Amino acid sequence: MLNNLLVSVGFNPEPLDVFAIIIAGLLSNNIILVQFLGICPFLGVSKKPGSALGMGLAVTAVMVITCVVTYPIFTYILVPLGIEYLEIVVFILVIAALVQMLEMILKKFSPGLYSALGIYLPLVTTNCAILGIAEKVIAYTVVDGVITMTYTLTSAVLQGLFYGLGFTLAIVLLAGMRQKVDKLNIPKSLKGFPITMITACFMAMAFYVFTLLK
Amino acid sequence: MIMLNNLMFFVGKPINWTTFGIAVAIICGVALLMGVCIMLISKLCAVEEDPRIAEVEGCLAGANCGACGFPGCSGFAKALVDGTASLDACGLTSAQGKIEIGNILGIAVGGTEPTICVVACNGGNNCADKYAYQGYGDCASQELLAGGRKVCQAGCMGSGSCVDACPYLAIECYEGYAHVDPERCRSCGLCISACPKKLIKRVPVSAKVYVACSTECRGKDVMSACKTGCIACGKCQRLCPNDAIHLVNNVPIIDYSKCTSCMKCLEGCPRHCIKLVADNIS
Structure with a gap:
C-alpha cells in the first residue's frame, strides 16, 4: 500500500528497499541507540514524554527537509564542480538557514505548531544526528574517478523520515522509563543523571539485538 | 601572496587556485542565497505582535x-x-x-495581599495507619487504595505528591507529613491541585498561626486515631479575644481579618494542632 501511494505521487522505489529502510531506521540502525548520534537531546529533553515527543517530531521534520535539500545540492552542485569535500560546511550552512526559514513560516501560518515545537526547533539545527543523516544519505562510490551515488533521492528522503522516527521512538521510550525510574527507591549517588545513563545503556544493549536483522 | 604560497607546505602539494576560487565562490554564493531567502521570508511572514x-x-x-x-x-x-x-x-x-x-x-491593580500555602494536617507519625503501604510512592496512587493509608480521612500520607509538584522546592516531608517552607512558597497553587486530600490551604503572608488539622470527624474518633488531631473542643473559639475563630463542621476556621496574632489559641489548644507558620521554615 505504501508502495502504491509513493508511485501515485511520482516516487518509484523498490518495495523491499522501503521495508529495509523502515527496519533500519526504527530498529536495526537506530540513530541514537545503535549509531550513538544525537545523544545530547536524548538525555537532555527526555524528562517528560510530552516534550520528548515534541523534540522527536521536530528532529524528524528537520531531517526530512534536510535530506530533500542537501541531496540535490550535493549531487547537482558539489559533485559536478569536484568539491565534494565541502559537504559539511555547505550542509551546516543550509540546514541552519532552512530551520530559520521553517520557523518563520510556521510562526506565520501555524502558530499552534510553532508554540508546540517551541525551543526544540532551533535546538535541532546544530544536532549531530541531523548532519549524520545528511552525510549518510550522500554515500557514494568512486570507480575510475566517476562518482556513483549509493542511494536515490527517494531513498534518501525516506531514510530521513524513518531515522527521524527512530529518534522519536528512542527518546519517547527513555522519557517513559525515566518517569518511572525517578519514583523508585534507588541509591542517592545514582539518582538523576547517573541512572539515566545506565537506563540508556541497557536500552542500547537491547536495541543491539536488532542489528542481527541485517 | 607570499604567505598564501607558504600554505603549500601545509597542504603538501601545489594549491589549485581555480578549485580554491570555486570553493570560496560556492560557499559565498550559498550563504548569500540563504541570506536573501531568509530576508524575503522574514518580510513575507512578518507576524505583527502587540x-x-x-x-x-x-x-x-x-x-x-x-x-x-x-x-x-x-x-x-x-x-x-x-x-x-x-x-x-x-x-x-x-x-x-x-x-x-x-x-x-492602563488598568487598576487590586491591592490583594499575597498569600502562602500551609498544610492543614500535623498528624504524620502521630496518626495511626490503616495498612502498611509499599510500592509506587505517590499520594494519588495511595488515595485509590481505600482512601489512603491513614486511619484519618483527612490525614496527610506524606508520600510527597506536593513535593514533586512544587517548582520552588518549598515543600518537604518529615515527621510523616508535608511542611511548606513559608520563606520559599510563592503561593502558585500547584500543590493545592496535586494533593488528593485537598489538605493544602492558602493563608495571608502576615498570618502567624494556622490550624494544622482539617478532620471533620467527632472528637472521640479523632482521639483514637491521631495524637495531634483536632477534637473540636471549641477551646480556641472561647479563648480568642477577637472572635476570629469559629468551628465549622468540627474544623476551626481563622478569620485573618480579625486575627491579631495574640497566640492565645495556640497556647490553649490541648492537642497542639494550632501551629506557628514560622515553625515550618526548614
Missing part, C-alpha cells in the same frame, strides 16, 4: 511555573494584554512589577 506583550512580560516574574493557567509567562502576558486574565492570578510577580504592568495596560 509591543506591549513584550513589555508586560519583562515586568512579570519569569518563573514560568504555569500556576496562572496559561502556558508560561509569555502566555500570561498575552492574556493580560488581551484582557482575558487577571493580574491576581500570578502570586509571584512583585508589587512593583504589578504596578508597572498596570501603568502599561
Whole structure:
C-alpha cells in the first residue's frame, strides 16, 4: 500500500528497499541507540514524554527537509564542480538557514505548531544526528574517478523520515522509563543523571539485538 | 601572496587556485542565497505582535511555573494584554512589577495581599495507619487504595505528591507529613491541585498561626486515631479575644481579618494542632 501511494505521487522505489529502510531506521540502525548520534537531546529533553515527543517530531521534520535539500545540492552542485569535500560546511550552512526559514513560516501560518515545537526547533539545527543523516544519505562510490551515488533521492528522503522516527521512538521510550525510574527507591549517588545513563545503556544493549536483522 | 604560497607546505602539494576560487565562490554564493531567502521570508511572514506583550512580560516574574493557567509567562502576558486574565492570578510577580504592568495596560491593580500555602494536617507519625503501604510512592496512587493509608480521612500520607509538584522546592516531608517552607512558597497553587486530600490551604503572608488539622470527624474518633488531631473542643473559639475563630463542621476556621496574632489559641489548644507558620521554615 505504501508502495502504491509513493508511485501515485511520482516516487518509484523498490518495495523491499522501503521495508529495509523502515527496519533500519526504527530498529536495526537506530540513530541514537545503535549509531550513538544525537545523544545530547536524548538525555537532555527526555524528562517528560510530552516534550520528548515534541523534540522527536521536530528532529524528524528537520531531517526530512534536510535530506530533500542537501541531496540535490550535493549531487547537482558539489559533485559536478569536484568539491565534494565541502559537504559539511555547505550542509551546516543550509540546514541552519532552512530551520530559520521553517520557523518563520510556521510562526506565520501555524502558530499552534510553532508554540508546540517551541525551543526544540532551533535546538535541532546544530544536532549531530541531523548532519549524520545528511552525510549518510550522500554515500557514494568512486570507480575510475566517476562518482556513483549509493542511494536515490527517494531513498534518501525516506531514510530521513524513518531515522527521524527512530529518534522519536528512542527518546519517547527513555522519557517513559525515566518517569518511572525517578519514583523508585534507588541509591542517592545514582539518582538523576547517573541512572539515566545506565537506563540508556541497557536500552542500547537491547536495541543491539536488532542489528542481527541485517 | 607570499604567505598564501607558504600554505603549500601545509597542504603538501601545489594549491589549485581555480578549485580554491570555486570553493570560496560556492560557499559565498550559498550563504548569500540563504541570506536573501531568509530576508524575503522574514518580510513575507512578518507576524505583527502587540509591543506591549513584550513589555508586560519583562515586568512579570519569569518563573514560568504555569500556576496562572496559561502556558508560561509569555502566555500570561498575552492574556493580560488581551484582557482575558487577571493580574491576581500570578502570586509571584512583585508589587512593583504589578504596578508597572498596570501603568502599561492602563488598568487598576487590586491591592490583594499575597498569600502562602500551609498544610492543614500535623498528624504524620502521630496518626495511626490503616495498612502498611509499599510500592509506587505517590499520594494519588495511595488515595485509590481505600482512601489512603491513614486511619484519618483527612490525614496527610506524606508520600510527597506536593513535593514533586512544587517548582520552588518549598515543600518537604518529615515527621510523616508535608511542611511548606513559608520563606520559599510563592503561593502558585500547584500543590493545592496535586494533593488528593485537598489538605493544602492558602493563608495571608502576615498570618502567624494556622490550624494544622482539617478532620471533620467527632472528637472521640479523632482521639483514637491521631495524637495531634483536632477534637473540636471549641477551646480556641472561647479563648480568642477577637472572635476570629469559629468551628465549622468540627474544623476551626481563622478569620485573618480579625486575627491579631495574640497566640492565645495556640497556647490553649490541648492537642497542639494550632501551629506557628514560622515553625515550618526548614
